[in-house]
Amino acid sequence: MRFMWTNTATEPIKVKTVLFEHGVTRSLLKKVKFHGGAILVNGRAVLAIQLLTGGETVTMVTPDEIGNDHLGPSTLPLNILYEDRDYLIVNKPAGVASVPAHRLPNNTLANRVKGYYQAQHYDNEVVHITTRLDRDTSGIVLFAKHHFAHSIIDRQLKAHAMRKMYLAVVSGSLVADHGWLDQPIGRAADSFIKRTITPTGRASLTEYWVVKRLPEMTVVRVRLHTGRTHQIRVHFAHAGHPLIGDELYGGPTSPLIDRQALHCMQLQFYDPFIEADLTTFAPLPPDIVRLIGG
Known part of the structure; x- marks a missing residue:
């Protein structure tokens, strides 16, 4: 995957500083360096310590993420509320665990997302779940579709910036x-x-x-x-x-x-890839509608 930015600094600045300013973590930078990715400046491969002078196009190419064999795919249905290149937002039904546990190894939301990724033939098959719900709580669960998107959400969660x-x-x-x-x-x-x-x-x-x-x-x-x-x-x-x-x-x-x-009926967070707030709603399930009288 490719991510591109324009260096707007007016003073000399290193490539890695530009990347850090846009949310790239040190761990992701190591994966790019050692696992088949690349850092480009104006289309030319450079090291992260390359000095920039202003106006350059900085590109980060991330390696494909191979799925974990320990997480089995499921073909059970997935209620997708929103999807783009970076995020997948689903409406979890009550009674479905978010991630595997030893009592529920293969019938979780994460398994369903793994099966969906495989059915879509996505290059990245790692399931990055960023928010979770209790098994018997329904509603919105957010998945990042790659390491970079996951690190963006982690930072917002730590800052309590997600609504x-x-x-x-x-x-x-x-x-x-x-x-x-x-x-x-x-x-x-x-x-x-x-x-x-x-x-x-x-x-x-x-x-x-x-x-x-x-x-x-x-x-x-x-x-x-x-x-x-x-x-x-x-x-x-x-x-x-x-x-x-x-x-x-x-x-x-x-x-x-x-x-x-x-x-969980609403989720809002800032999506730097589209440079806008992303807001998603999940309708109330029938059992709660019955309980509160419509």
Whole structure:
């Protein structure tokens, strides 16, 4: 794959500095150098320490990424919300794990993406999953289609620059129409899976807005400002309002839904390859529509 930039610096600058300014990481630069890629200036191969004087076209050619044989392909359906050269955004159904685990080795979203890449005969077959959802949470999952795109998203995640919005249905009636949940989250001492509020946990911040009030439950729009495991589920349970259907955290059951009532409905991030914000929406699944009454 080829990525091109124009050097706009007015002072002498090294090629690698231009690349770093555009989000190229040192690890990617090593792959380009040692695994069949190239750095070009005005079409001529150069070293990354080459000095530029201004106005040059800098091109990075990345090597093909060979898929991991340990991740098997699946031909099960994939609901694609958006795709271009750099990113694939899919709508994950509830009941499907994001990545393989030892109980679910070949029936995950990552397996389906691997099968899709092979069916499309893409040169890059490495599955770069950049956001994940719990198995029983539905909605948007973002895949980068190459190493460079993955590193761009990693940087935005670390800077909390990505905007992720969820719709959740919590038990009881929330007092405030808008609020913040700000408690540290860590692993529960008695469980490998469960998380809890603990002083030794990692800082976690959740923001919510009430969308609709129903008998014995409240529909909320939720924004994650951090990305901890089970963050929304843990925060609302700690506040006394566990999600409907969330048995792990004490949520009440409902005949209208057989999993936690949580859906990732919007994802927004800056895409430097198109030089614009990229916003994707995922429609509400039927079980949540039934639960909240349309």
